[in-house]
Amino acid sequence: MEAKEKIIQSARAVFQEKGKNGARMQEIADRAEVNKALVHYYYKNKETLFQEVFKQVSVETIVPLIEILSSEMELEEKIQFFVNSYIDRLRQNPDMIAFMVGELQRNNLPFFIEERVKKLIDQFSKQLQSSDKYKVVDPVQVLTSVIAACVFPFIAKPLVSSLTDVAGESFDEYLEKRKLELPKIILDGIKK
Amino acid sequence: MEAKEKIIQSARAVFQEKGKNGARMQEIADRAEVNKALVHYYYKNKETLFQEVFKQVSVETIVPLIEILSSEMELEEKIQFFVNSYIDRLRQNPDMIAFMVGELQRNNLPFFIEERVKKLIDQFSKQLQSSDKYKVVDPVQVLTSVIAACVFPFIAKPLVSSLTDVAGESFDEYLEKRKLELPKIILDGIKK
DNA sequence: CATATGATTAACCTTTTGGTTAAGTAAAGT
DNA sequence: ACTTTACTTAACCAAAAGGTTAATCATATG
Incomplete structure (x- = not known):
């Protein structure tokens, strides 16, 4: 699976577990096994990423x-x-x-x-x-x-x-x- | 109403609106019209205050x-x-x-x-x-x-x-x- | 081969946030 | 007058967290 996909899946898992405000960008990166910068490379910021997952x-x-x-x-x-x-x-x-x-x-x-x-x-x-x-x-x-x-x-x-x-x-x-x-x-x- | 009571009520309102992680100690203090230090004076920390409200x-x-x-x-x-x-x-x-x-x-x-x-x-x-x-x-x-x-x-x-x-x-x-x-x-x- | 492009990283920066401290005030109790 | 109680203030601190940057790697392309 490519990184971008791994990131949303990881984001989804973390958001589901911790909620929007409890979720940490670092943890999303970690679970997707990528660098935190890459998360921001594909998704502008936490809000954007969250909206994607929420949708x-x-x-x-x-x-x-x-x-x-x-x-x-x-x-x-x-x-x-x-x-x-x-x-x-x-x-x-x-x-x-x-x-x-x-x-x-x-x-x-x-x-x-x-x-x-x-x-x-x-x-x-x-x-x-x-x-x-x-x-x-x-x-x-x-x-x-x-x-x-x-x-x-x-x-x-x-x-x-x-x-x-x-x-x-x-x-x-x-x-x-x-x-x-x-x-x-x-x-x-x-x-x- | 004394300060302590105002604080829980305010905390309750803020927690309800923003959720545990979205709530800010500063906002709780502001709405209770007290200083943030006083919030910690009565309730050890955010967790304690939250547990009180949650209960x-x-x-x-x-x-x-x-x-x-x-x-x-x-x-x-x-x-x-x-x-x-x-x-x-x-x-x-x-x-x-x-x-x-x-x-x-x-x-x-x-x-x-x-x-x-x-x-x-x-x-x-x-x-x-x-x-x-x-x-x-x-x-x-x-x-x-x-x-x-x-x-x-x-x-x-x-x-x-x-x-x-x-x-x-x-x-x-x-x-x-x-x-x-x-x-x-x-x-x-x-x-x- | 050179270079453009996308993917990836380590290091860094900035702001926010929870929490602390120490000094001080005002009123009530003794 | 002294002390305690309730509360205030402002400054401060350390950690956490979101976000940025500049350099690097991989690969495809001219």
């Missing part, structure tokens, strides 16, 4: 989410598929979403997300209304509840872990159970 | 949550009451929960929380099993889903806002609607 992570966390939820899949299957695949995706990189949420407070989402959000709302609203299997519920409420339920275990892992510990269960077992039970709860919650 | 915020965010959910209230009423009061509580200090979650990645929860968690699981499990109105569902799954649904809008506010914007609704309207719809979805989701 990348935003896309990876949010785009697939929107993609699945605004697809043409049938609603029950869609919810099931989303919960399963999104939990698995987050599990592969558990730090990512926490980092994302942490930095979301002080950084704006890349603006191209907006457009896709529109598509998502439109598709999902129609889908809910068109079938008479479902109650009259606000699609935004449903959407945010589903997303919340998938994402929360990863951003509040210490709290959730202490809950699962008490219940005598591992975090992973909890996640597996969640993939089964969550779609049921949500779907029964919106069916007539 | 305080942990208690304020998590204790009432556990308190309500492990109370003896009847289940339907309990869920309704929790959603209503917890959303209102978070709304009063919207930065708090995001800060909490952000720092939760790199700091441990105050340990006394553990005990209360046990009580919560016990009470909630019994409650779910004892009534035959409800399906056989894992109480931990239900608990985390309810908490997630209340907390998520505040920690992912930019994303949720872009959803509500598209739907032509304000964030506050969304929250009000949530107080009504969320308990219905959850309760119908766990009823037989």
Whole structure:
């Protein structure tokens, strides 16, 4: 791998672990096994590098989410598929979403997300209304509840872990159970 | 108000806004309208001050949550009451929960929380099993889903806002609607 | 071969930041 | 009057951190 690529990957790891302000340019250089000057050679400064990483992570966390939820899949299957695949995706990189949420407070989402959000709302609203299997519920409420339920275990892992510990269960077992039970709860919650 | 109290309050505000690493001792002093030396006079160093704030915020965010959910209230009423009061509580200090979650990645929860968690699981499990109105569902799954649904809008506010914007609704309207719809979805989701 | 170009480094510089110190003030307690 | 308590001030320090520079290396190109 060339240096430039190694640098973003290293930057990404360090930013995810330490947050924007906790990250050190030196550590990013070290982990990429290059000189600190080279980091500044490819990326003007810390801010630029961070923005690059943040954009990348935003896309990876949010785009697939929107993609699945605004697809043409049938609603029950869609919810099931989303919960399963999104939990698995987050599990592969558990730090990512926490980092994302942490930095979301002080950084704006890349603006191209907006457009896709529109598509998502439109598709999902129609889908809910068109079938008479479902109650009259606000699609935004449903959407945010589903997303919340998938994402929360990863951003509040210490709290959730202490809950699962008490219940005598591992975090992973909890996640597996969640993939089964969550779609049921949500779907029964919106069916007539 | 005496200086010491002004300092924590100021520290809390600054930590919430900028995060642990982004916060500056100088800014904390300035906002408390005291000299930086006085901050170190009362709190040994930044770490100590932060821990103080973090403990305080942990208690304020998590204790009432556990308190309500492990109370003896009847289940339907309990869920309704929790959603209503917890959303209102978070709304009063919207930065708090995001800060909490952000720092939760790199700091441990105050340990006394553990005990209360046990009580919560016990009470909630019994409650779910004892009534035959409800399906056989894992109480931990239900608990985390309810908490997630209340907390998520505040920690992912930019994303949720872009959803509500598209739907032509304000964030506050969304929250009000949530107080009504969320308990219905959850309760119908766990009823037989 | 000479040289232009991009990649890489070691050394350095500057600013920021957390933290300290020592002297001093003002008011309350004894 | 003396002392303690609460707080202030300003100057200072050392380390950390971001960033720059000038020289060097590698390789491709005229």
